[in-house]
Amino acid sequence: MKKYQLNKKQLPSFIDHLKKQGTVFAPHKKGDASYSFAKVVESDSVILEYNRTLNSIKKYFLPPRELLLSYSRKDNSYKKGTIGKEKKIFLGVHSYDMKAVLKLDYNFTEGNPEENYLLRRRNSSFIGVSFIPDEFHFSQSVGMPVHDTDGFDIYLEKNDDGYTVKIITEKGEKLIKEFNGLCDALDISSNHIQFQNKLKYNYNRLPEVFEQSWNAEVWEEVAKRCVGCGTCNLVCPTCYCFDVEDNMDLSLQNGTRDRSWDGCMLNDFAAVAGGENFRKSLADRQRHRIFRKFRYITYITGEPWCVGCGRCTAYCTAGISIVDIVNQLCDEYEQKYLNRPVEQSGLNLEGL
Numbered sequence: 507m508k509k510y511q512l513n514k515k516q517l518p519s520f521i522d523h524l525k526k527q528g529t530v531f532a533p534h535k536k537g538d539a540s541y542s543f544a545k546v547v548e549s550d551s552v553i554l555e556y557n558r559t560l561n562s563i564k565k566y567f568l569p570p571r572e573l574l575l576s577y578s579r580k581d582n583s584y585k586k587g588t589i590g591k592e593k594k595i596f597l598g599v600h601s602y603d604m605k606a607v608l609k610l611d612y613n614f615t616e617g618n619p620e621e622n623y624l625l626r627r628r629n630s631s632f633i634g635v636s637f638i639p640d641e642f643h644f645s646q647s648v649g650m651p652v653h654d655t656d657g658f659d660i661y662l663e664k665n666d667d668g669y670t671v672k673i674i675t676e677k678g679e680k681l682i683k684e685f686n687g688l689c690d691a692l693d694i695s696s697n698h699i700q701f702q703n704k705l706k707y708n709y710n711r712l713p714e715v716f717e718q719s720w721n722a723e724v725w726e727e728v729a730k731r732c733v734g735c736g737t738c739n740l741v742c743p744t745c746y747c748f749d750v751e752d753n754m755d756l757s758l759q760n761g762t763r764d765r766s767w768d769g770c771m772l773n774d775f776a777a778v779a780g781g782e783n784f785r786k787s788l789a790d791r792q793r794h795r796i797f798r799k800f801r802y803i804t805y806i807t808g809e810p811w812c813v814g815c816g817r818c819t820a821y822c823t824a825g826i827s828i829v830d831i832v833n834q835l836c837d838e839y840e841q842k843y844l845n846r847p848v849e850q851s852g853l854n855l856e857g858l
């Protein structure tokens with residue numbers, strides 16, 4: 507792997523160099539204490555040292571709201587919404603958000619490939635950056651250390667003078683070609699960065715916990731605090747549920763078919779005709795949300811579908827922590843199945 511040094515003062519010219527090759531999206535300050543990915547207009551407004559952005563880069567591939575098609579009953583015609591072919595460069599992505607994009611790739615290519623997502627996803631390059639985990643990150647517990655470079659074309663690892671630039675792919679090599687602001691890499695090795703927040707079990711052990719967690723006490727306990735606002739779904743980089751709605755104009759001749767994000771914590775999400783709702787209670791909805799991250803898709807792929815970004819906890823209206831939920835499930839599992847007396851286990855150990 508080729509490595510270079512990018513000194514701090516060269517960063518704006520590096521971004522200018524990227525801008526000549528495509529539309530660059532990177533983290534910017536939003537308000538006093540938040541960050542958000544946005545199109546780079548001024549190179550020196552980019553912030554590469556941040557804890558997390560409000561939304562992940564998912565919004566560029568699966569927009570919060572999009573026009574799928576417009577139609578007319580007059581001539582029975584329809585026209586699909588247009589999707590640009592611009593080259594996109596995502597700068598300053600954390601390893602867990604990169605992994606979330608790879609998971610969405612799986613979701614939108616399995617079964618019937620989803621055209622709009624895939625059209626937006628093509629022509630994208632990713633430049634990662636290291637980060638210091640705060641009290642909410644736990645991506646290490648779900649298999650993603652800070653310096654995981656899976657999916658990146660280039661990775662920037664922070665050092666005292668700027669960044670070590672690691673070239674991961676041929677695409678990355680092309681992106682930095684002809685940029686003459688790089689120096690020889692400094693002779694420093696990567697630090698293993700510790701996380702403050704952790705799941706009690708390694709993610710490989712969670713399937714055995716979730717196998718026994720359907721009736722766990724935690725669902726009702728959490729439901730007493732949850733207000734069902736759906737924020738946890740909306741900020742999650744691996745949530746991809748959406749609603750599709752037809753909107754007719756007043757003449758009832760022309761209309762649009764629109765798609766917008768939806769969330770399983772919202773009361774109407776599982777409502778169907780006849781006034782029924784498959785997940786009426788907040789406890790059922792919480793269980794569904796967490797099972798989507800650690801049980802259902804995991805059962806098929808062997809991987810957790812949570813990337814440990816900590817957004818659902820950091821932005822939860824009621825201060826509910828996903829790590830606390832999973833750790834409580836681990837505790838309940840231990841108490842009920844691992845630590846109970848053998849005579850109550852139903853196992854016949856005679857003769858062993």
Ligand code: SF4
Pocket residue numbers: 731732733734735736737738739771818821822823824825826
């Ligand atoms: S963000 Fe918090 S309060 Fe809102 S639905 Fe999710 S868990 Fe419940």
Ligand code: SF4
Pocket residue numbers: 738741742743744745799811812813814815816817818819828
């Ligand atoms: S479930 Fe929460 S911690 Fe996991 S990826 Fe989604 S927002 Fe991040």
